[in-house]
Amino acid sequence: xxxxxxxxxxxxxxxxxxxxxxxxxxxxxxxxxxxxxxxxxxxxxxxxxxxxxxxxxxxxxxxxxxxxxxxxxxxxxxxxxxxxxxxxxxxxxxxxxxxxxxxxxxxxxxxxxxxxxxxxxxxxxxxxxxxxxxxxxxxxxxxxxxxxxxxxxxxxxxxxx
Amino acid sequence: xxxxxxxxxxxxxxxxxxxxxxxxxxxxxxxxxxxxxxxxxxxxxxxxxxxxxxxxxxxxxxxxxxxxxxxxxxxxxxxxxxxxxxxxxxxxxxxxxxxxxxxxxxxxxxxxxxxxxxxxxxxxxxxxxxxxxxxxxxxxxxxxxxxxxxxxxxxxxxxxxxxxxxxxxxxxxxxxxxxxxxxxxxxxxxxxxxxxxxxxxxxxxxxxxxxxxxxxxxxxxxxxxxxxxxxxxxxxxxxxxxxxxxxxxxxxxxxxxxxxxxxxxxxxxxxxxxxxxxxxxxxxxxxxxxxxxxxxxxxxxxxxxxxxxxxxxxxxxxxxxxxxxxxxxxxxxxxxxxxxxxxxxxxxxxxxxxxxxxxxxxxxxxxxxxxxxxxxxxxxxxxxxxxxx
Numbered sequence: 344x345x346x347x348x349x350x351x352x353x354x355x356x357x358x359x360x361x362x363x364x365x366x367x368x369x370x371x372x373x374x375x376x377x378x379x380x381x382x383x384x385x386x387x388x389x390x391x392x393x394x395x396x397x398x399x400x401x402x403x404x405x406x407x408x409x410x411x412x413x414x415x416x417x418x419x420x421x422x423x424x425x426x427x428x429x430x431x432x433x434x435x436x437x438x439x440x441x442x443x444x445x446x447x448x449x450x451x452x453x454x455x456x457x458x459x460x461x462x463x464x465x466x467x468x469x470x471x472x473x474x475x476x477x478x479x480x481x482x483x484x485x486x487x488x489x490x491x492x493x494x495x496x497x498x499x500x501x502x503x504x
Numbered sequence: 505x506x507x508x509x510x511x512x513x514x515x516x517x518x519x520x521x522x523x524x525x526x527x528x529x530x531x532x533x534x535x536x537x538x539x540x541x542x543x544x545x546x547x548x549x550x551x552x553x554x555x556x557x558x559x560x561x562x563x564x565x566x567x568x569x570x571x572x573x574x575x576x577x578x579x580x581x582x583x584x585x586x587x588x589x590x591x592x593x594x595x596x597x598x599x600x601x602x603x604x605x606x607x608x609x610x611x612x613x614x615x616x617x618x619x620x621x622x623x624x625x626x627x628x629x630x631x632x633x634x635x636x637x638x639x640x641x642x643x644x645x646x647x648x649x650x651x652x653x654x655x656x657x658x659x660x661x662x663x664x665x666x667x668x669x670x671x672x673x674x675x676x677x678x679x680x681x682x683x684x685x686x687x688x689x690x691x692x693x694x695x696x697x698x699x700x701x702x703x704x705x706x707x708x709x710x711x712x713x714x715x716x717x718x719x720x721x722x723x724x725x726x727x728x729x730x731x732x733x734x735x736x737x738x739x740x741x742x743x744x745x746x747x748x749x750x751x752x753x754x755x756x757x758x759x760x761x762x763x764x765x766x767x768x769x770x771x772x773x774x775x776x777x778x779x780x781x782x783x784x785x786x787x788x789x790x791x792x793x794x795x796x797x798x799x800x801x802x803x804x805x806x807x808x809x810x811x812x813x814x815x816x817x818x819x820x821x822x823x824x825x826x827x828x829x830x831x832x833x834x835x836x837x838x839x840x841x842x843x844x845x846x847x848x849x850x851x852x853x854x855x856x857x858x859x860x861x862x863x864x865x866x867x868x869x870x871x872x873x874x875x876x877x878x879x880x881x882x883x884x885x886x887x888x889x890x891x892x893x
Contacts, residue, residue: 344683344853344858344860345683347516347517347518347683347684348517348518348533348537349517349518349519349520349523349525349530349533349684349716349717350520350523350524350525351518351520351521351522351523351524351686352520352521352522352523352524356524357522360524365563367563371636373636373637375637376637379637379638382638383637403750403753404753405638407750411748411750430656430752431652431653431655431656431659431756432652432655433647433648433651433652433655433703433704433705433706434701434703434704435645435647435648435651435702435703435704436700436701436702436703436704437645437647437702437703438643438645439625439627439628439631439643439644439645439646440624440625440627440628441624441625441627447704448643450642450644450648450651450652451652452652452656452752452756459753460750460752460753461752461753462638462752463638463639463642463644463648463752464642465642475655475656475659492641493637493638493639493641493642494641494642
């Protein structure tokens with residue numbers, strides 16, 4: 344275990360070394376699929392839909408075409424509420440490329456009322472007030488502004504306890 | 505499985521923030537060191553298994569093929585293993601089943617990662633793990649999911665942030681004695697708590713650093729093992745499990761999939777009471793809370809109680825069940841696949857009393873190493889020991 348190999352470069356070495364730079368130019372166009380397609384239609388109309396598995400009785404949210412536990416096609420569409428409970432959250436002070444944020448982004452897993460699941464969304468709540476178990480309410484974009492996207496809900500705010 | 509498989513040699517590079525070496529050169533160092541330590545030539549290796557994480561890190565399509573010559577795979581059967589962060593323990597499991605099944609006598613298992621090439625931050629290479637329609641428009645970064653999981657784990661179990669921070673203190677201190685280590689140092693609880701909050705509750709010093717490095721082992725059957733060493737380290741059990749990718753629908757407070765993987769490995773190893781029958785643990789610790797979370801999944805602490813045991817010194821190098829005596833990812837570094845393999849190498853050295861300054865006291869008989877990855881959903885577990893299974 345002596346004299347292990349590997350040459351660590353110091354910060355100042357980075358610019359001196361020969362390097363090759365490459366920036367990929369790729370674009371993708373993703374199809375929404377059957378279940379999420381309907382979910383996006385609902386978002387555009389200001390409604391949230393889950394899909395029920397009649398075998399395990401779960402109302403899957405966001406909806407999916409199949410139940411991964413029972414391994415069957417899911418059954419009927421169920422409109423769920425746009426209120427819920429914070430399952431967990433974070434106060435995030437950096438972006439994906441490590442830029443600092445003065446005001447934190449607040450990602451949260453929100454358990455949606457009337458469904459068996461939760462989903463990832465953004466909370467807009469005072470960082471000092473937010474806590475796990477807090478009731479929240481969706482704030483939607485106005486009807487004409489909604490495009491059938493997860494961002495048709497702008498964020499969640501504190502709801503009625 | 506009827507056939508026996510033993511680890512007979514290990515090799516490793518330094519783990520560094522940015523290596524001058526190419527990925528091939530790093531893999532070559534580790535593979536060659538493992539061969540030299542076993543006194544084997546490449547002719548005596550029947551197949552090569554390579555563990556390495558996403559192609560996107562290197563910007564090289566079919567990265568394993570790119571790395572194959574450096575890993576000794578020229579004109580040999582070659583198998584790539586990739587299960588995200590779980591790769592570093594899954595690759596030795598691949599090695600085990602190829603040998604224990606009798607398909608090959610001797611395999612060389614190499615894990616390599618060079619994270620530093622990806623700009624502006626290798627985190628970008630992971631972003632496509634989020635659902636493209638329901639999650640990515642929200643602008644997620646990878647820290648989100650770990651911060652969400654850590655917060656849930658803390659709140660459900662009422663664990664103090666300071667107690668989780670002590671994992672960083674322990675592992676960075678242990679790493680001082682690891683010759684590969686990038687971040688071995690004596691840091692205080694205050695240092696950890698006062699480090700920058702990245703995504704609350706995750707602080708900078710609770711995260712393992714991105715690194716470059718490689719590690720390798722040789723796995724061989726009983727007959728060959730005896731000829732190579734009088735101190736083979738036997739693979740006694742292996743387990744792996746994948747939870748649902750619909751991650752927002754499960755309770756992140758407990759890694760159920762690690763429990764299933766561990767139970768599979770323990771059953772194979774004939775272990776009934778892991779907390780008593782395991783001498784050393786190397787749980788995956790890319791974040792401080794993950795070590796505790798995983799110790800619970802590995803059944804080495806009751807649910808929600810790993811922090812209490814940590815604070816009692818139970819997991820210290822001189823404690824009842826040393827955890828991450830290597831220094832872990834938090835101390836040695838986190839070149840993804842190589843980091844998991846580093847943990848398997850650590851058990852090899854510890855069980856042979858070759859861990860010098862890191863050596864745990866007494867006469868350790870058996871260790872468990874574990875890795876984790878993907879959307880917080882994969883658990884890979886290997887049990888190794890001095891006794892033939």
